[in-house]
Amino acid sequence: MPLEGQRLIIEPKFPNGKGLSEIGSPEEVVQDNGEIMRNSFWSTQQRREILVWQNADGSIEWGAVGCGHHFDYDLHTLMCSQAWGIEQESNAVKTLAALVNHHQFRQYMLTGMFIETSKRSGVSYMFRRLKPTVAIKEVNGAMKILCALCLHPIAYYAGSWAGAMCPTDDVLAHLMLMRGDEPSFWKQSNQHPAWKPEAGL
């Protein structure tokens, strides 16, 4: 469902996927003032993207883009909530209840997250409502975060953790792909490092 001010990114093979993706997409503004982008990299210290550019007079400048927290993501996700309905979410929760054990379901209802370990890889996954799934592995007795896996069936809203489907359906998609086709789950997900705001950690 296209929302005003939110860019919907749809899997391109869906009917009218490309056309619908263009709704709400920002217009490209081309400014030819002689500036050349020289480099961009992630600063772990600042938790921001650093851009380096060359001005028309040849001088080099740099600046930090973004912020060290994920408030923007939270806010955009909140605004996308009008795309979902209580009934759809309720149906998804009922489906989830049939697929996880009582302890996991209780955890999900009370905290919005639960953990399941893959029998194949030994990797534990923390499935979270409206946040990427965290892949964790025990290394020398300590839990190490491998990355946060972000994936949405059909479509998602750019700059948020909201998908076209209701939140629990996204959790279900993650859970089922992990259980049934773990390599494909990793391959199709966007793998965010734990220290990036997009990871939601």
Next chain:
Amino acid sequence: MNIGQVGILNVGTGDTKLSFDKSNPAERIRAARIVADMIRRGYALMVEVERDGVKAFQRVEKFDEEKCEYIIADFDPITAQQADETEVENEQSQIEDEPAPRPATRLKKTSKKNLAAESTRAVAVPRRAGG
């Protein structure tokens, strides 16, 4: 979600369920057509299987529309890994005993397994857009 049902994650109306109930042929034919179409369109269909008493989910490769059967790879990665390790050990011991010409490489055939849709629980996940 009951045995013999397919839960489809969906937008709009939310999750929908299909049933392969033998007592309702019209619904069974409709479900079979939808499932076959979903697989053609790249949906990931996960079915519940039981291996050594342990329940797990596995991705469906094909669907037999006439028999209403899911076709999955009958492949257990743990068993296969153990078999591979045994094979390597046997090869090494053979080389140590007497160097023999290396046999031609054979491609291992993955056997298929059919599961009756009316007695299997399944969940369908649409094509993924990334995140």
